[in-house]
Amino acid sequence: MARTGSTIGRELRRYWLGPAAIAATILALDQVTKAWVLETLGTVEGTTRPLLGDWLSLTLIHNTGIAFGMFDVGFPHFFTVTSIIISLGAMYFYRYHLPGPHLLPQVCLGLIVGGAIGNIIDRMRFGYVIDFIHVHWFPGIFNIADSSITVGVAILALFLALIGDGEQRRAASDDALLNDLLNREPQ
Numbered sequence: 191m192a193r194t195g196s197t198i199g200r201e202l203r204r205y206w207l208g209p210a211a212i213a214a215t216i217l218a219l220d221q222v223t224k225a226w227v228l229e230t231l232g233t234v235e236g237t238t239r240p241l242l243g244d245w246l247s248l249t250l251i252h253n254t255g256i257a258f259g260m261f262d263v264g265f266p267h268f269f270t271v272t273s274i275i276i277s278l279g280a281m282y283f284y285r286y287h288l289p290g291p292h293l294l295p296q297v298c299l300g301l302i303v304g305g306a307i308g309n310i311i312d313r314m315r316f317g318y319v320i321d322f323i324h325v326h327w328f329p330g331i332f333n334i335a336d337s338s339i340t341v342g343v344a345i346l347a348l349f350l351a352l353i354g355d356g357e358q359r360r361a362a363s364d365d366a367l368l369n370d371l372l373n374r375e376p377q
Contacts, residue, residue, distance in 0.1 A: 204291045209284070212300025213307065220308035220334040227322040238324070249324035251331050252316070273313075277306045294349050301342030308335035 231237040231250045238249040284299045312319040321331045 205285055205296075208291075208293070208296040209300040209303065212297055213304035216301060216304025216334070216338045217308050217311075220305065220338070221311065223334050224308075224312065224320045224322070227320065231322070245326055247324045247326070248322050249331055251321045252318040253321045253331075254318045273306045273310050277303050292349075292353075295346060298342040298346035298349070301338045302346070305335035305338035305342065308333075308338075 227248060227250060231239060231248060233250075235250055235252050238247050240247045280299060280302050284295055288295045309319045319333065319335075321333045321336070323333060323337070324331045
């Protein structure tokens, strides 16, 4: 039984501690900024306060769609369920389809899951997501969670395009192990 505990501990340290710490940081930052915005702007949708002239402002919106207010389907918990499924899928993909515990995929997973949980909390509390970052030349208003998810997905996509998902390296090491086992002299 002690061996199982050490295996689980090694698994947690190797694969999950980094992403969990990043996700917790993103989640805390997201929830603190949303609470601050609600305290600063109030709860009336459309309330705005300039930050950097005509370039950046705080503008409160109640987003029932996905990131940047896209795809409002009129069913608020549809995106709660899809966010949970996507987060679980990302964790599965990270653990079983990426090459080893690389730092970059760990950071990306933490960004994606931390942002998803931040928006899920809003959807469950309010029935919508609190968005407030309004960059005037950009077509949507967003929050820390949206930014985190977007950056995490973009970096992970770039990582996979440049490095790959590790299948070739795993296949090569599996072939080498099989070859080694087949070529051993019987004892």
